[in-house]
Amino acid sequence: MDMMKGAMSASDMPKGMDMSMLEECLEALSACMQACVMCADADAGEGMGRCAAMCSNCADMCGTMMRMMLRMNGWDMALMMSMMESTMAMCRACSAECMMHAEMSEHCRMCAMACDQAAMALEKMLGSMREMAPAM
Amino acid sequence: MDMMKGAMSASDMPKGMDMSMLEECLEALSACMQACVMCADADAGEGMGRCAAMCSNCADMCGTMMRMMLRMNGWDMALMMSMMESTMAMCRACSAECMMHAEMSEHCRMCAMACDQAAMALEKMLGSMREMAPAM
């Protein structure tokens, strides 16, 4: 991710945005997407249809969220915050679903952890964005 | 899409969900995603960075929304409604951006129409879902 730092600071970031917070978010979303793809795959082999669907949805949302954050020209505070809220809710629901099988499924335990990390990173960044744009 | 109808009615749809409304949504999201990918591509050649980014974001969100709607095992009313609200806001913002160049860019005019259609289909379905789950 070191390579990303240069490219991002070279780009027209929203003023006042905390760079390290954004990088933390991207890292957590990327890890969550990967954990969710793996968990959905393992779930399917075990007949855990609900968990597989939640993980697949979470993977798609985290992937989309990450791509949106990387597109500097598309930053719009209200749209980003709305998608961040939706993604955070998805991560929390996916974590809760995975935690129900965490004792018997190692992939669920790991996926829940990755979902929690992503939800926390999004919450932290949302908090910082709300301070910058208090009206939203 | 006729093929889809059979598969979907054969699946465990949320009770009371209007099938034709869901199909209309899927159709509109699919068309919007395609129009947005094409518009972003054409925008890039014309130096329209903001429009390209909005369209790319809208394409990713519509694609993810569509996949979530197709995963019957993952239907959760609150999560779906949150993502539908976010996607609808994105479609409207993308349409507004594209409308600013609609006179000079045919792809923007078409993309704006596709975004409007997707926003309307989502709004209609959200209305119906709110009636089913009035507390949300």
Add this chain to the structure above:
Amino acid sequence: MDMMKGAMSASDMPKGMDMSMLEECLEALSACMQACVMCADADAGEGMGRCAAMCSNCADMCGTMMRMMLRMNGWDMALMMSMMESTMAMCRACSAECMMHAEMSEHCRMCAMACDQAAMALEKMLGSMREMAPAM
């Protein structure tokens, strides 16, 4: 898809490319992606891990292939043909996997049909592209 036609003919399509063949491909890839997402979801609930993974892979490849075809500025014959070959192989393998469960699973029967359609559309277009660029 009528809206697409206008946008596409307005764009810088590769010379000599058969428009209706491209539209047929896009339609088939879109339907295949949707059928595969639904099939993977249903498979997961039935513990069919192999079929779910094949369908998820096929859905992702068809989605990516479709987006690549829609980006007129990115058309490169050799790269497109390579990805079309890979996607065609994936569609055929996914169809073969789904056909093994077609008698007991309606979603597998429909997914196999959608995969076959996508593979045929890709094969037809590949044939036409090879005539245009015989050296590849």
Add this chain to the structure above:
Amino acid sequence: MDMMKGAMSASDMPKGMDMSMLEECLEALSACMQACVMCADADAGEGMGRCAAMCSNCADMCGTMMRMMLRMNGWDMALMMSMMESTMAMCRACSAECMMHAEMSEHCRMCAMACDQAAMALEKMLGSMREMAPAM
């Protein structure tokens, strides 16, 4: 990525597959996808339509390739090798395109490096897979 290691070793990896090589590939594909999304976004603002389209295509292919590698239940040597070849060709073409603007565009220089890394990781893993399955 440390979290991934555990989940992956706990899963039914293809026998004889070098785990560290796979992780290297996943890491490089993830970084390449992110660099390509950023580069496409910046290109669009500068009217570099060809580069934006190549980067968008490369981002989508790397994302799909990564997801396919993470789905242990879907591993099929021939299909994986075909997609790896296609993705490697895309990464090389995207790197070549970006290198043409590397002196004036920092994002292109970084994207070219990320594409080269991904192509190399894929080539290395393809070499190892060919030794395991010499007939392919």
